[in-house]
Amino acid sequence: MRLVIDESRCKGCNLCTLVCPYRIFKPGTTANRRGVIVPELDRPERCANCRLQHLYGRTLCGVCQMICPDQAISWEEEGACEPVKVAIEY
Amino acid sequence: MRLVIDESRCKGCNLCTLVCPYRIFKPGTTANRRGVIVPELDRPERCANCRLQHLYGRTLCGVCQMICPDQAISWEEEGACEPVKVAIEY
Amino acid sequence: MQGNTACAEGALAAGCRFFGGYPITPSTEIAEHMALKLPKTGGVFIQMEDEIAGIAAVIGASWTGARAMTATSGPGFSLMMENLGFAVMTETPCVVVNIQRGGPSTGQPTMAAQGDMLQCRFGSHGDYSVIALSPASVQEMYDLTAEAFNLADRFRIPVFVMADEIIGHMREKLVVPDTVTRDDRIPLQKGNLPFRAGDSLVPGFPAFGKGYGVHVTGLTHDERGYPCATSPSVHEDLVTRLVNKVESARNTIASCDVINPDAQVVFISYGAPSRAVEQVLHDIRRDDVGHLRLKVVWPFAESLLSRFANAETFIVPELNMGQIAREIERHTDRTVIPVPKLGGELHNPSDLARLLEELA
Amino acid sequence: MQGNTACAEGALAAGCRFFGGYPITPSTEIAEHMALKLPKTGGVFIQMEDEIAGIAAVIGASWTGARAMTATSGPGFSLMMENLGFAVMTETPCVVVNIQRGGPSTGQPTMAAQGDMLQCRFGSHGDYSVIALSPASVQEMYDLTAEAFNLADRFRIPVFVMADEIIGHMREKLVVPDTVTRDDRIPLQKGNLPFRAGDSLVPGFPAFGKGYGVHVTGLTHDERGYPCATSPSVHEDLVTRLVNKVESARNTIASCDVINPDAQVVFISYGAPSRAVEQVLHDIRRDDVGHLRLKVVWPFAESLLSRFANAETFIVPELNMGQIAREIERHTDRTVIPVPKLGGELHNPSDLARLLEELA
Amino acid sequence: MSYDEWFRDDRLPHIYCAGCGNGTVINCTLSAVDQMGWTKDETVFVSGIGCSSRAPGYIVADSLHTTHGRAIAFATGIKMANPDLRVIVFTGDGDLAAIGGNHFIHACRRNIDLTVVCMNNMIYGMTGGQGSPTTPQGALSTTTPYGSAEAAFDLCGLAAAAGANYVARYTSYHVKELIRAVRTGLETPGFSFIEALVQCPTNFGRRNKFRQVMDQIEFFKSHALLVQKADRMREEGKKIPDDMIVIGELARRNRPPLGVRK
Amino acid sequence: MSYDEWFRDDRLPHIYCAGCGNGTVINCTLSAVDQMGWTKDETVFVSGIGCSSRAPGYIVADSLHTTHGRAIAFATGIKMANPDLRVIVFTGDGDLAAIGGNHFIHACRRNIDLTVVCMNNMIYGMTGGQGSPTTPQGALSTTTPYGSAEAAFDLCGLAAAAGANYVARYTSYHVKELIRAVRTGLETPGFSFIEALVQCPTNFGRRNKFRQVMDQIEFFKSHALLVQKADRMREEGKKIPDDMIVIGELARRNRPPLGVRK
Amino acid sequence: MRTEIRFSGFGGQGIILAAVIVGRAAVMYDNKYAVQTQVYGPEARGGASMSAVIIDDEPVLFPKVTSPDIYVIMSQEGFEKYGVSVSGGAIMLVDSSLVHSRPSCRCIEIPATKEARESLGRDIVANIIMLGALVAATGVVSREAIEKAILDSVPRGTEELNLKAMKKGFELAEKVMHG
Amino acid sequence: MRTEIRFSGFGGQGIILAAVIVGRAAVMYDNKYAVQTQVYGPEARGGASMSAVIIDDEPVLFPKVTSPDIYVIMSQEGFEKYGVSVSGGAIMLVDSSLVHSRPSCRCIEIPATKEARESLGRDIVANIIMLGALVAATGVVSREAIEKAILDSVPRGTEELNLKAMKKGFELAEKVMHG
Ligand SMILES: Cc1ncc(C[n+]2csc(CCOP(=O)(O)OP(=O)(O)O)c2C)c(N)n1
Ligand SMILES: Cc1ncc(C[n+]2csc(CCOP(=O)(O)OP(=O)(O)O)c2C)c(N)n1
Ligand code: SF4
Ligand code: SF4
Ligand code: SF4
Ligand code: SF4
């Protein structure tokens, strides 16, 4: 699975940056053509769901998706991620 | 003081007969011209208020007056009642 | 049978399966009768916390596909105005009975009036049209209430049964017909847009729970039902259609009795005062005096006036200050004589007869 | 200054000391401005739980003798209908501002309309009359709101300021007059019956807390104010007086601009569309085209029509489907051309000019 | 003024049915007002629509008999516009808790300085006996011909949860207690709510096994349970039978009030 | 159906401001509905008017976007007429508790089988930031320019006092808990009430010292107090600071419900 | 022939039921037309209640009673409010146990309440006695019709009592009429 | 002479304030007439916001903008929604940092947001830069008037910053106009 932010929906509130235990979302820097500064993804392959969805067959963690008020976060099929070592970054 | 029932107001509900500690009110027997059977008074001089109002300068007991839904019970001035011996009749 | 009971029976016969309401004199017997009978027909009676909730529940029930109604009188009717506009905007079929009493305000709760005839037409904000029936007998309380459901379903609109305390409370003979014709709402064809209408101007009905996934809103909406509240043209098209679906059908919706079409002097009446006029006509037996008795008051079909080709004068006795007379004045250049009556009593036939004499 | 702010300022200048209301687009700025300013003038602003409570609180406040008002738009206005009837029946002075938006129902919350003009006249149950003003500029939002309080006090009646989103939201120059004329309610003379009226048909006002011991009820009441809900004559007398105190004064209440009284073609307008008509007249500079601009819409003074002795055609542009045009049709045998407009935009001056050309 | 001077002599007898409890509650309320020494020039009575709401029409003070359910909203306007006035609201269970429920809870929340006396007869009396939000589950009325299927409100619980400063319940049998409760309500700044259960022989009693006026009064007498006792029972884990009426002071606190006399 | 299939793709992005908490609550609610395995053919969403009440318009199921404050009354009609439908109400603090307060308490009393999700942003968002019945005392809004003088409702307390079977409160920060609470609400027969405190950066945050969206979320995070802990504190006689938000399940019981699926 | 009957008494006497029963008798069992109306309202509670019925061979057009042909008066207040303006040609039945005044028209005195209490043991059936008397004295509906209509309208278990009352009414009226 | 100006951008840019300030300048300090209007509604939130002002020497009769003489466009969406139908004779000022498209009429490019951020350190004053540019480029109101109106309208403490922004706008426009 691949984590994606739908640029046409994201309004740049940065709530995702607050909740991901892996700090995968970083505040973006430049506005898109709608004037929105979409967050950037930092090594999204670390995401629990990217790694484990295929194993459990359901959404794991998913906190970013749930809190995203704009339904902008989702995962695209692309096969399981390579296993990466992750550490929770508080 | 003299206890009176205003016949033009009384609707004959008999609540007064329920509450007087001296059982001064007795259910009446004949209808008046409005079709109402007004209670009868049994030795009203026994009434606490008749006896004691002059002493205390305020309404005493007064439960019958308060519960009478039709504002039909009141006291007329006529000087203090003769002191009579009373016993609460339950 | 009492008029109010007949009204409830008419609704039950028409298949009404939901009543949501709030008691108010002089309409309460309708609710009471529904409370008694609906549970036995598998229907639902619910007494809501007020009239606003009553009509809201009725509209909600209607979206499940049920025939639904409420009954009230002036003060409750006033409270329903906002949600009646919602019913118009969302094209929700429902029947609202108003047993009119003396207003304004609390007024005369137990006396008859026809003071809400313009309110039922104009009482909610914005432009719209509705259908209003006016029964003049216990029999018509039954018949017209049943018919109200058909009109509501056909036009997807609130239909009012605008009776009054006299007709609601009086008892007279009711002949219960063997069957009551049903003209149910047409379901939306799958694949069609839920608010796109064909020639009838009335779109098919997408009842909840049938997989339509329809969004229904009181905001100005496009044909998909989606809010679109800033487009002038979407609003204009929508509101124009909502009005036209009723107004353009006014001659087919119209229902009336016509007596002595060649008359020079014509009474126009609806509801209880019709009974006084009928008495006058019965007593005087003159064929130069006619009578147009409206069973449908709104939409007002002005073509009915031309059924009296020789009419010189229209006399309009109403239990109000001349509400329908105002409408008649718009459509004719003949003399219109309103005969307003306030206070709860019916026009006396002899007073109306005297008026005729004075005219002559 | 914004129209809504000017409205609030006009109220404050007229001595309004109580505002009870509930926010609704596009009227909210009035409440907001009152919330800011009233506490500073020793007045009271209270946001109630809904519009029903808003108008109720206003009526309550008025009975303490205070000048009181509320402001709303269509949906809130619909909810006020019952209590507005109560205000009429109890002869309670108060001012209700309606910044009209597109209806029916939630409709177009942010777009202009004049769809509630008949509702303000007929929206509550029963027969009654009211006064309704229609400002066409920010200046008039101030002036007419202030005047509304005078009319409310003089006639002891709810007075409506029926503006629209355009006038309410636009900003233009406001000249604040040095003083605002006050024409306060006349107190009841002690010893007089509280609901007995003299020639003016308006009884003196027995404010609460002054020892009158007055009973005020929305039931039909006698001149003492006591309920008397089954007497036809008491009801008839009361309601007739309530209507006549306004209707018989309609020519003195009337206020309008008359341009080119000799014209053959006459525009009749009120509120925002007046601005389009003024533009047309400014652009075409023809003296055979006249303009009657109503500042007072209700009571409708039909005598104003006869100020245009040569009029052959009345053109009535409204932001609705022809609500006041209906009223005009009742009173004239000249051609009446309604120019309805729905959707929130003003009539385009060039469209009106084209209409004139087509007529010629 | 003395107690009986508060009545409008020229309007008595009132329209209530024989044995109706409303009259008793008027007596108790006026007695409390009289005890406060308030004058008719400063006291205003407000009501909605219903038998109960006819009460102000029998009182000599200024009074506003409003629309169904809205009494408290009107009273709020009066009190806010002139906090010097003493404002008392008479209402019924239908008026207060059916159509008027929202104004009720909001006035509690605002804790506005009103005293609201509710004559709860558990029925719509005026309109002929339809179920109300306080009609007990299972009870008969013209709109619950098969017994009410809905739960009844605990009006006092609602008032307390919504924020009222003073809340008490008694019945028309408990006249002395009722006077005291109303009086405490009048004394308390902020919102005071006094619920008085009353008999409606015509429309409630008759349909619900209280054949005589007295039967319902006897019921009130025998089924009243003082709140202190009820609390003790609850603590002891005892169940309070459904048909008991918990009476007494149910809330008394000192939250900041709105609209008090300066 | 899977979670994201519940959205009306063709209507997104929605009209909410950047960072508005309403979107989060929609996510959590749909997630709970999806967990229940309900289909769009049996599920109906109802709402009133307000930003929050726009929610149903973004969901593929049948939905009724009604008049301000009346959602629950409409929903009552739907549910009573067809108890087979699953009916969920989205509402705001103004819609539910200001104009709609009466329908709210009556639905609780009837204990009708609805699940009501209230997005409480403590303000009227849609109309531009006027005070609501849940605006905290002292907070600024366009109609309380000097700080709100009125007390706020405890919506959950009100629901419980009025009779609801299930009552819970969380915030838009507590997404997992919120999903669980909504799910429990959906499972519970009778009336379920879930209050979700949400940030309204545009109209509440901005005026009340939450300059950024995150500030208010951080506040929710740091000021949430689990009900169990709050109870313990109360038992220990500790005062719970006024600005703490008590979260958790606040009532769960089994009173007889109305309108349940047969 | 249109016949207008007005009933009046105080609340609880069954004034409305009496009118309903007569109307029912006419429509259901005598194959006539009838309209029944009554006065509503809280004001009617304490004071006098009134109901009316119009019976006709043709459909009843105007549904309100304007000048009653027959009065049935069961209380003094009822007499004062609704019976005082009686026209000369009318007939009035009064419950002589409760009504003290007498009209200017022909008057039939029926001690209905007294008889109800004394011979039947229940005040409540006084109205049915009056009904019986009404039918016997005026023939507005047939005896069979009124009997059936009474049976339709009274609570189960009280049929016997009510028929007795009706017959008592027949008797009392006959006594007055024929001496 | 009637001049119609339309502003558009996204929410938060101060599009409405800009129009209000111009209107104020005209009415209060240039002794002209003006009417300011705007688009309301939740739909306007996410997307493009629009406001307008009409300035005239005589009273403004028709209050709505029908064919603007001047456009001030501050976002691409604003351009697409409100700027695309521009007539040939109009002038358009665009915030060239945010608007990619260009109109068919005369166009003045002002990098307002860029300048606001880079030289003034606050995005928020981009609208005031545009105002300055508007006045310098078109003279719809006088420089004194716009200065006073700006001072009337901005929060206390930000006067300095806003005047700087205004002057920056003057400069940028002059640069474009005169080379
Ligand atoms: C808007 C409106 N709806 C309904 C009514 C009819 N109505 C009058 S009183 C009443 C019920 C009153 O019940 P309650 O408040 O309990 O008073 P009670 O008569 O029992 O004392 C109703 C429904 C009305 N007057 N106005
Ligand atoms: C009868 C009526 N009154 C007022 C309004 C205006 N109005 C629309 S939304 C709203 C407030 C909504 O507040 P809330 O429910 O808290 O929703 P939010 O926008 O905060 O999510 C108001 C007052 C209306 N639409 N209808
Ligand atoms: S939470 Fe969603 S809308 Fe907000 S910044 Fe992240 S992706 Fe964008
Ligand atoms: S699902 Fe969890 S781990 Fe993955 S990006 Fe979202 S918050 Fe981070
Ligand atoms: S309580 Fe009053 S009304 Fe009742 S019987 Fe006694 S005196 Fe009469
Ligand atoms: S005052 Fe007391 S003692 Fe006297 S009669 Fe009344 S109840 Fe009896």
Ligand code: SF4
């Ligand atoms: S109906 Fe009930 S509440 Fe009303 S007056 Fe009669 S007994 Fe009292």
Ligand code: SF4
């Ligand atoms: S105004 Fe507030 S509640 Fe409404 S969408 Fe914006 S942030 Fe959300």
Ligand SMILES: [Mg+2]
């Ligand atoms: Mg009651």
Ligand SMILES: [Mg+2]
């Ligand atoms: Mg909110």
